[in-house]
Amino acid sequence: MALNNTYDARLQQETAVGAGVQILLLALLGPAIGMGVAGWLSGLAFAFATWAVLSRALHRSALRSFGPANRVTLGRATLVGGVTALVADSFQSTPPVTLLVGLTAVALLLDGVDGKVARRTGTCSTLGARFDMEVDAFLILVLSVYVSTLLGPWVLLIGAMRYAFVAAAHFAPWLNAPLPPSFARKTVAAVQGIALLIAGSSLLPHPAELTVVLAALGSLVWSFGRDVAWLWRHGRISAAEMAVEPDSAPAGTVQAKVLELAAR
Incomplete structure (x- = not known):
């Protein structure tokens, strides 16, 4: 002790x-x-x-x-x-x-x-x-707040999306299941900070800054959408399949995680 x-x-x-x-x-x-x-x-x-x-x-x-x-x-x-x-x-x-x-x-x-x-x-x-x-x-949330004052409130979607995902997981526990590693996900996450930094620096013409941030937002929507679709397929469906034999889900798998969450 x-x-x-x-x-x-x-x-x-x-x-x-x-x-x-x-x-x-x-x-x-x-x-x-x-x-x-x-x-x-x-x-x-x-x-x-x-x-x-x-x-x-x-x-x-x-x-x-x-x-x-x-x-x-x-x-x-x-x-x-x-x-x-x-x-x-x-x-x-x-x-x-x-x-x-x-x-x-x-x-x-x-x-x-x-x-x-x-x-x-x-x-x-x-x-x-x-x-x-x-x-x-x-950091992404704070940057999106700053850039929203330059380009418009829609930029806040970039900073708020991750927190919205976390909030949604409280109502849909299958969203808490672990995701497989993804280089694309990491790349998209890195792009958000770079895009917001570029827009916040005001070094580019307004149309160019708008294009950069819109592209970053589009990639983020795609990334979250892909992950949610994967979790839906491998989370809810797997949980339903394992419901007949709950003890057969190997420890550490998505099925086991979903079953654990459902039991809480």
Whole structure:
């Protein structure tokens, strides 16, 4: 018990340091750009929420070390917190586009680094993968909010689609079944951040930015549609087939996962 408490204390120290770095970044950005109340509140809220959620997840996990990959992801989360503050502040004053694009670009460039670090150091974990995914999703949401002020509210569909999928899974448990790995899915996800970054930079003519973001949205709709169709075929149908012999579903398969969810 004492050893577990020691590990937990070390993990909590890591999250506290992350929150501290986030606040330090805000302290540097605030005076430099004359950040308003909205920016400060959004940045601080992001720092507190990240610390609280991550601390709780680590406490419930079996991890004994935070690990180098999670440190990279935490660094990305710090950058995303800065982007969040800048986007919130943009509703009150002209945003520093160069700074916004710079922070976003670094966060996007680091998006595959944590995974590579985890594989090379043998520190892959379910929590780390989920942490990485949530940071990515929130960055896309924040960017879509910013770009929506330039191109129109329809851009919010890009940031909201993943959260809508998660909400739908509460009413349709078959959507929670695991999906097979897909390079196309990863590519489409990466395209969203790049497209929003291009549009947010305002370097291209308006029609070109519109085309880029529309293409990104179209690819995202295709990707989610393909995954939902796969889950429908291999989730609901497989569950119905296995209902006659529920004990015959091999552990770890889609059928077993669906049957487990249906039993809850």
